[in-house]
Amino acid sequence: MCRLFGLSSAPQRTHATFWLLDAPDSLSRQSRQDPDGTGLGYFAPDGTPRVDKAPIAAYEDRAFAEDARQAESATFLAHIRYASTGGLDPRNTHPFEQEGRLFAHNGVIEDLGRLDEHLGEDRSRVRGDTDSERFFALVTREIRDHGGDVGAGIAEAARWIAANLPVYALNLVLITPDELWALRYPDTHGLYVLQRPAGGPHGARHLDHSGSGGRVRVHSANLADRPAVVVASERMDDNPDWRPLAPGELLHVGPDLRTTGRTVLPDPPAHRLTLADLRPDAAASQTAS
Secondary structure: OOEEEEEEOOOOOEEEEEEOOOOOOHHHOOHHHOOOEEEEEEEOOOOOEEEEEEEOOOOOOHHHHHOOEEEEEOEEEEEEEOOOOOOOOHHHOOOEEEOOEEEEEEOOEOOHHHHHHHHHHHHHHOOOOOHHHHHHHHHHHHHHHOOOOHHHHHHHHHHHHHHHOEEOOOEEEEEOOOOEEEEOOOOOOOOEEEEEOOOOOOOOOOEEEEOHHHOOEEEEHHHHOOOEEEEEOOOOOOOOOOEEOOOOEEEEEOOOOOEEEEEOOOOOOOEEOOHHHOOHHHHHHOOOO
16 A cells, blocks of 8 residues: 655754665565655745655666655655556656645545546646545645635545545645644554654654655654654554554644644545455555555
8 A cells, every 4th residue: 555654843844864665675576566656745944845756667766766865844744656546657646735735645536527526626736647636636625715724624625525435545644834634534544643752762862764665764863852743654663652543533733743633534435445346456556565
C-alpha cells in the first residue's frame, strides 16, 4: 500500500533528511511490489510550498528515489505511491499542492465521473488523473465554503464521498506551513501518531525513523532538543507511545504542537469496497509491501 509520513515541529523549523527509497535492492523486487512514485513536500521560510517528486517508471528513476533529500521546514509530508488510478506521470505523483496546502492520500475511491460532476468548476484544479487529486480538490472547495476551516473542509469532503461513492480507504495527511491534519477512514489501513518530546523517550536523542521494506527513512538531529509530532502509515521505531488513529478520526496538530483528535466519520462507507471489488492494479496497490 502507499506510505504516508507527516511531521510537525511547529513553530520551530527543523532540518531533516529523507530517504524515500532506502533499501538498495528495493527496485529489484517483483514489479507488483515496486513503488510507482516518491514525493516530499515542505515549506520555504516565507510559506511557499516546495514539492520534490517523481514517478518511478520502468525502474529508471532509481537514483532519484534513493538519494537523500535534505530540507528545512516546520512541517513535512512524504509519500510513496503504489498506483491505483492514473499512469506513472509527475502529475499523478503525490504530494499535491492547492492554495498553499500540500496533500497526500492512501486508498481508493471509485465512480470518478460522479465525483467530477460534483466538483463542477472545481474540477479545473485537477491536473492529473488520480482519485486522490480529485479528493483534494473537493477538500479545497469545502475549506473555502467553510470560511477557511481546514478541519471542517476535510470532514465535509470525506463525508460526501463516504455517503455517495464506492470507497476502499480515505487515509490522508494535509499540511500547511505550521499545521498538520490526518484522517484515517475507515479501518482498512492503519495510521499512527507519535507525540515525541524533545530528544525522544530517553532524552537527547535525534530522530531516526525507518519504515518497513526500506521505504521512508527520516533523520533529524534538530529533534534531539525540540519536540515534534509524527504521523505515519506504520510505527517507525520501538517507541511505546505510537498510537493508532481510530477509524473515522481526524487529527489536528496546531502551530504550537497542540494535538487534538475527533471522530468525524462514525459510520462505515455507504458503498464500502473490498479487495475483491477492486481492479487487479488497484488491489495490488493496496496490498504491496
